[in-house]
Amino acid sequence: MAELRHPPGTFDVMPAESGPWQSVVTTFAGVVASAGYGLILTPTFEDIGVFQRIGESTDVVRKEMYDFLDKGQRHVALRPEQTASVVRAFIQHRPTTPWKAWYAGSQFRFERPQAGRYREFHQVGIEAFGSADPDLDVEVVALGWEFYRAMGIHRMELLVNSLGDAACRPSYRQLLVDYLNSRHDELCDEHRDRIADNPLRVLDCKRPECRSVTASAPRQVDHLCADCAAHFARVTEGLAALSIPFTMQPTLVRGLDYYTRTTFEYAGTALESAQNALGGGGRYDGLVAAMGGPDTPAVGFALGVERILLALTAEAVTPRPVALLDAFVVDFSGGAAARDLTARLRAAGLRVDRSFDARSPKAQFKAADRSGARLALIVGPDEAAAGTVALKDLQNVGEQVSVPSELVVGEVTRRLI
RNA sequence: GUGGCCGUAGCUCAGUCGGUUAGAGCGCCAGGUUGUGGCCCUGGAGGUCGGGGGUUCGAGUCCCCUCGGUCACCCCA
Numbered sequence: 001m002a003e004l005r006h007p008p009g010t011f012d013v014m015p016a017e018s019g020p021w022q023s024v025v026t027t028f029a030g031v032v033a034s035a036g037y038g039l040i041l042t043p044t045f046e047d048i049g050v051f052q053r054i055g056e057s058t059d060v061v062r063k064e065m066y067d068f069l070d071k072g073q074r075h076v077a078l079r080p081e082q083t084a085s086v087v088r089a090f091i092q093h094r095p096t097t098p099w100k101a102w103y104a105g106s107q108f109r110f111e112r113p114q115a116g117r118y119r120e121f122h123q124v125g126i127e128a129f130g131s132a133d134p135d136l137d138v139e140v141v142a143l144g145w146e147f148y149r150a151m152g153i154h155r156m157e158l159l160v161n162s163l164g165d166a167a168c169r170p171s172y173r174q175l176l177v178d179y180l181n182s183r184h185d186e187l188c189d190e191h192r193d194r195i196a197d198n199p200l201r202v203l204d205c206k207r208p209e210c211r212s213v214t215a216s217a218p219r220q221v222d223h224l225c226a227d228c229a230a231h232f233a234r235v236t237e238g239l240a241a242l243s244i245p246f247t248m249q250p251t252l253v254r255g256l257d258y259y260t261r262t263t264f265e266y267a268g269t270a271l272e273s274a275q276n277a278l279g280g281g282g283r284y285d286g287l288v289a290a291m292g293g294p295d296t297p298a299v300g301f302a303l304g305v306e307r308i309l310l311a312l313t314a315e316a317v318t319p320r321p322v323a324l325l326d327a328f329v330v331d332f333s334g335g336a337a338a339r340d341l342t343a344r345l346r347a348a349g350l351r352v353d354r355s356f357d358a359r360s361p362k363a364q365f366k367a368a369d370r371s372g373a374r375l376a377l378i379v380g381p382d383e384a385a386a387g388t389v390a391l392k393d394l395q396n397v398g399e400q401v402s403v404p405s406e407l408v409v410g411e412v413t414r415r416l417i
Numbered sequence: 418g419u420g421g422c423c424g425u426a427g428c429u430c431a432g433u434c435g436g437u438u439a440g441a442g443c444g445c446c447a448g449g450u451u452g453u454g455g456c457c458c459u460g461g462a463g464g465u466c467g468g469g470g471g472u473u474c475g476a477g478u479c480c481c482c483u484c485g486g487u488c489a490c491c492c493c494a
Contacts, residue, residue: 304494332452365454
């Protein structure tokens with residue numbers, strides 16, 4: 001049992017299963033590149049202060065932070081999400097706005113793992129800084145929508161809400177606090193004592209007790225100031241104009257305290273509710289300033305890679321596996337000929353593998369077959385003497401032809417078309 | 418943090434009432450075929466039965482502890 005294994009809540013993606021992972025990232029990169037987003041890489045860990053700005057009353061900060069003291073006694077944390085890191089980078093480097101960035105990478109939250117939820121998980125996302133234009137909210141939401149469509153996910157609904165801003169949130173918040181206090185005894189244990197702490201969070205509690213209370217709670221959308229109302233109207237108008245269906249969800253507050261105005265979530269309808277959040281995001285006009293930067297509006301989203309893969313499975317959308325190899329070289333003369341031929345073919349841009357250890361012909365052909373290569377290229381004493389390479393089609397029956405050695409690259413290329 | 422379920426070969430699993438040398442299928446390797454894959458046949462390698470302790474003449478099987486996995490609750494990705 002002293003066997004080494006990955007830590008709890010983490011996993012390996014072996015080459016045989018990594019195809020869908022690759023397609024998530026390449027598809028996402030293509031979609032966001034079409035709108036001018038550039039790739040950003042930030043550290044996997046940051047000073048814990050970076051993430052504490054997410055909000056002291058959020059679960060992410062209160063109980064899910066994967067933090068520790070390093071050898072220099074610095075209190076650091078593995079990033080639980082990437083928006084805070086991107087904001088920190090924005091403030092540190094002060095790029096000119098509008099500024100658009102996308103990312104892909106690991107996130108960490110220290111909690112008990114279960115289906116679709118891990119201690120190390122993966123997200124792709126975008127962040128756009130420097131504009132409060134509601135059309136930018138629409139662009140961001142639309143890019144996520146387009147990405148899911150490109151992945152082949154259709155059983156999904158888009159939930160949207162507006163949380164207001166500094167002008168209208170406080171008065172609404174008080175309204176909500178008063179309401180919740182009036183029905184204090186009916187709430188679930190966890191939220192009964194947190195009304196003053198973070199009343200909005202009560203809205204997305206899934207427990208029946210809280211649900212029956214929040215069903216008739218005052219809604220932020222009914223108490224928006226004129227600016228927020230106009231902003232939200234323009235967002236919904238834009239989504240309609242782009243033919244993106246959405247559902248108004250007045251209780252959608254999401255787990256992070258920094259959101260203002262627009263919030264949204266892509267919910268997979270083919271998945272269990274415990275892990276149906278495929279992705280989500282919103283506007284966070286106050287976060288940059290709160291973290292010490294210039295007053296800068298921003299909006300973005302993060303999409304969960306594991307959830308995307310779950311949804312693909314649930315919808316039975318299996319991305320077609322791609323062949324890893326064009327050709328497999330079989331050598332009956334010891335290996336030197338295979339060494340030289342694979343090098344030539346690879347230099348010509350072909351994907352080629354071979355056997356090692358001078359294995360038997362049967363074993364080499366078996367390996368060629370398992371590799372999925374389209375062609376087997378055979379070199380041995382006979383071919384060496386004649387200056388040729390035998391070329392065999394592994395996917396159709398039988399056919400084997402002899403090609404002059406110097407013409408092999410051209411012949412292989414021709415046959416792959 | 419709390420709770421349910423599960424740990425036997427690389428994988429999926431069987432293993433009766435506690436009984437002698439722990440099995441199957443798939444996969445892997447080799448041979449059948451001195452230079453030809455898939456199908457077939459034959460053979461082989463591969464196990465601390467998660468770990469420790471206990472009961473017993475005897476434990477994969479029963480008991481205790483422990484480690485790991487998995488699922489759920491809250492919340493999220």
